[in-house]
Amino acid sequence: MGVDLTDLVLDVKRELNFAEIKGKKVSIDAYNAIYQFLAAIRQPDGTPLMNREGKVTSHLNGIFYRTVNLIEEGVIPVYVFDGKPPEMKAEELEKRRRFKEEAEKKLEKAKQIGRIEEMRKYSQMSSRLTGEMAHQSKELLELMGVPTVQAPSEGEAEAAYLNYSGYTFAAASQDYDSILFGATRLIRNLTITGKRKLPNKDIYVEIKPEVIEADTLFKKLGITREELIDVAILIGTDYNPEGIKGIGPKTAYKLIKTYKSIENINKKDLDPSQIYFDYKKIRDLFLKPQVSSPSSSLELGSPDAEKVIGMLVKEFDFNEERVKNTLNRLEKAIKELKGIGRQTGLDQWF
């Protein structure tokens, strides 16, 4: 799930204007994006899209159409895939597994009483992104000519690293962890747009991409990245999911703002016995995550239309006409995008 920093970023987050990322690379936390497609691209009763053999295709649908739309908007997406999770994430992963099991039980009940709305909700909650799905997504992107990066460990950390090292202009993820990992610019809601249903209500809200600039956030809060990491640890991260009982974003921020670090917090403000986790190790996971320099160029290549059709149409039963249409749009968008690189610098004269 990541760290809940919503309350702390409220004042600095702003709507993304696509013009500001035109022609720029954005490292996308692939797992995060694919998971959202998998959860969202479903029939009203929650059944995911599947080919005739019953293999789920929701993730491929999302990757294919959304990515082409992004490239048409002028963005060069760089999808970063997860490697092996850090051992300290085990508890969080176990927690997620239990959550899925609960959702599956609730789904069965909803099915029995035939409540379509509930069925959809619990299907979404119980969706699982398999290794095979991640692999298929990566394969599709490669056939499309879209750069991918294999992270040694956390994809989000690698995406942030690509960002602060200058390979990409921003990092895209739903999770605020990106900023803890060092991203300079975080874009949320890049891969999901449109309307989203409010939980348990019949109200739909417009979801728009938003930007959070790390430096602006640090300045606004008057703390450093290191200090924000300590704030996050108090609230609870993927590496200490429980956080500290009774401490939320506001309190955590106040404590670190006052004391600068977890070890400096006065005993009267926080009973040290509450800190049962190895916070120094967690700090290191954010400050010195396992990352690696990209081995490929991270440039858009030429799509292999034949193979994309082979995969989507022949193997996964996508509509041939739609796929061909979209491939044409993709080729056109790539050409235009490559034109931007050559033309910049000339534009100012015209």
Place this chain on the structure above:
DNA sequence: CACGGGTA
């Protein structure tokens, strides 16, 4: 979520 045909 996204497409595309229909409708105003």
Place this chain on the structure above:
DNA sequence: TACCCGTGG
């Protein structure tokens, strides 16, 4: 052109 809505796989 903007939105609605049924369907995609």
